Amino acid sequence: MDILACIKRVPDIAGTVALDDTGTGIDDSGLGHTMSSHEECAVELAIGTASATGGTVTVLTVGPAEAVEQLRAAVAVGANDGILIETAEADAFAPEDIAQVIGDVVRDRAEAGQTFDLVLLGNDAADTGDFQVGIRLAYDLGYPVLSNIQSFTPGADGLEARGIGPAGTEVFSLDLPAVIAVQEGGVDPRYPSITGRMKAKKAPIVEYDAPEPGTGSPRIRLELPEVEQSSVTILGEGPEAAPALVDVLEEIGVIRP
Incomplete structure (x- = not known):
């Protein structure tokens, strides 16, 4: 099964978050960058599925030249190759625009003889949280789509996918080719080996x-x-604090007077 995994270069927002001068994006001038946790899981699912089915994984991103760092990070854990759609103004692209760009790549590759059985994306990006690209991409390609999916198993005629819904675990059957928006929690992303890092370069x-x-x-x-x-x-301090502690526990209802 040949899979296209779409990722995004996003600020690592483990620290303090500030907005840029326009107020429409995150000021990342003092931040490191990574890929969203949903997308890390999408890459893991892509690699595991391709390995089990004798397929390949291509990773794609729309972003600045520096986003090649995230592409090579995906290759370091098992992806085969990458596609960088370079733009210095990724924030200028709406979810509809991103979906169109990805759809064009899928169609161009198909015309050249490379078809993708499955396109994976993160459920939403860590910086903008748009939740739209997967749905819009599926509409553009005319593919079936699932979102909030945490794991899936390939079968003879398609996939069995699992996700968490309002009532608990939900199970879906999906024909291929298809688009899936992955939510973290179903798999643990792997760490790159030294050999993987060398290969990625x-x-x-x-x-x-x-x-x-x-x-x-x-x-x-x-x-x-x-x-x-x-x-x-x-x-x-010490035993002298005991009466005050008892008063607090009585006040919040942990113990009765």
């Missing part, structure tokens, strides 16, 4: 210039939630 990365976005970003402004202030009350 030499892996083929095909580069294209991104077209002009047809729709453009609809984002007006992002807002950071206010930081909740917390306070600490010191009840005392």
